[in-house]
Amino acid sequence: MDHGPRVEERGAGGEPPPLLRDDVPAGDASPVLPLLRAQAEQWRGVPYRLGGNDRRGVDCSAFVQITFQSQLGVNVPRTTDELAREGQRVGRDELQAGDLVFFKTGFRQRHVGIYMGGDRFLHASTSRGVMTSSLNNVYxxxxxxxARRLDLDELPTAVSLSDESR
Structure with missing residues (x-):
């Protein structure tokens, strides 16, 4: 569970600064990025609910699980603790779209999101629901x-990375 900032970074006119907006290319040519952006758009604003796993409310680890299953056809564990043991550890300076990013938000509290490139990550925030945030935000x-990298090289053939209908 996170207790992140209540105010997301904003520029003039209330818009995120250009380098932090989701529609600005992150320089990451990953085929996973369009799928993550689609998920962000579909779920944006869904409220946080501890233990929730649908559009009425979702917690951070359920959102990761739902995203990996629905967008990438990959089954991942349900809890943040289990997710934190999956895949390979990766340095912050080596992050790629689709990597899981983890935070220690309290004595025994952990939070997880999905890296999208450009120092942005997608997550279910306790204060604002599903959203993207900057890793450079002070909090x-x-x-x-x-961060952990899951093996996404062998995505199921049922998942089309170029499907424009998403």
Whole structure:
């Protein structure tokens, strides 16, 4: 569970600064990125609910599980603790779209999101629901713990990475 900032970074006119907006290319040519952007658009604003796993409310680890299953056809564990043991550890300076980013937000509290490139990650925030945030935000930078990369090289053929209908 996170207790992230209540106010997301904003520029003039209330818009996120250009380098933080989701529609600005992150320089990451990953085929996973369009799928993550589609998920962000479909779920944006869905409220946070501890233990929730649908559009009425979702917690951070359920959102990761739903995203990996629905967008990538990959089954991942349900809890943040289990997710934190999956895949390979990756340095913050080596992050790629689709990597899981983890935060220690309290004594025994952990939070997870999905890296999208450009120092942005997609997550279910306790304060604002499903949204993207910057890893460079003071709160997230201070609570950053680690990142893990899951093996996405062999996505099921049922998942089309170029499907424009998403």
């Amino acid at each position: 997230w930078r201070r609570h950053y713990w680690k």
